[in-house]
C-alpha cells in the first residue's frame with residue numbers, strides 16, 4: 001500500500017517557513033537553480049492544460065504552483081538525483097515535480113537521464129540533454145512541455161506506454177518526444193486512477209501503484 005501523498009498534502013510550508021493547512025489539492029513545481037521564466041511558464045502551462053483535459057473525470061482540479069530553490073550544495077558525481085529528492089520530500093503538495101539544469105548521469109546505462117519518478121508522487125526532470133541536444137528555443141520548450149507530463153506520469157507510477165504517439169511512452173532520445181501527440185486512452189485511465197489517489201480522492205485499492213523508474 002502506498003503512503004505519503006495524503007501526508008504531504010495535509011500541510012504545506014509557506015515562504016515564511018511556517019507550516020499551514022493546505023485546503024486544496026496541489027501540484028508543486030520546484031525550480032532548482034537558474035530555471036528561466038519562459039521554461040517555468042511552459043511547464044506550468046503544460047500541466048495546467050493537461051488537467052483541463054481531465055476536468056470531467058477528476059472531481060477536484062489540482063492547483064499548480066511553483067517555488068524556487070537553490071541547487072543542493074553537495075551534488076555527487078554520479079546519481080546526482082539523490083541530492084534532490086530530500087528537498088522534494090519536504091516541499092509541500094500532493095504531487096511534487098522538480099526541474100533542474102543539473103545532468104543526471106546514470107553509469108549503469110551509461111547516459112544522462114531525462115527524468116526520475118520516485119517515492120510516490122515525486123518526480124524530477126533534468127533539462128541537461130534537452131538543452132544540449134535541441135537546436136531552437138521553441139523546440140526546447142515544446143519538448144520540455146511534453147517531458148513534464150511524462151515526469152508527472154512517472155511520479156504517479158504509470159508504466160511506460162507502448163504507443164509511441166503517447167507522451168507516456170519511453171524516451172531514449174530527445175527527438176522521441178517529437179512523435180508524442182497525445183495521452184492515449186489507456187494512460188489517461190491510469191492517470192485518473194493514480195491522480196485520484198495522490199489528490200486524496202477515495203477510489204479504492206492503490207496497492208499496485210508502487211514503483212520507481214527512470215528514463
Ligand SMILES: [Zn+2]
Nearest residue numbers: 161166184187
Ligand atoms: Zn499511453
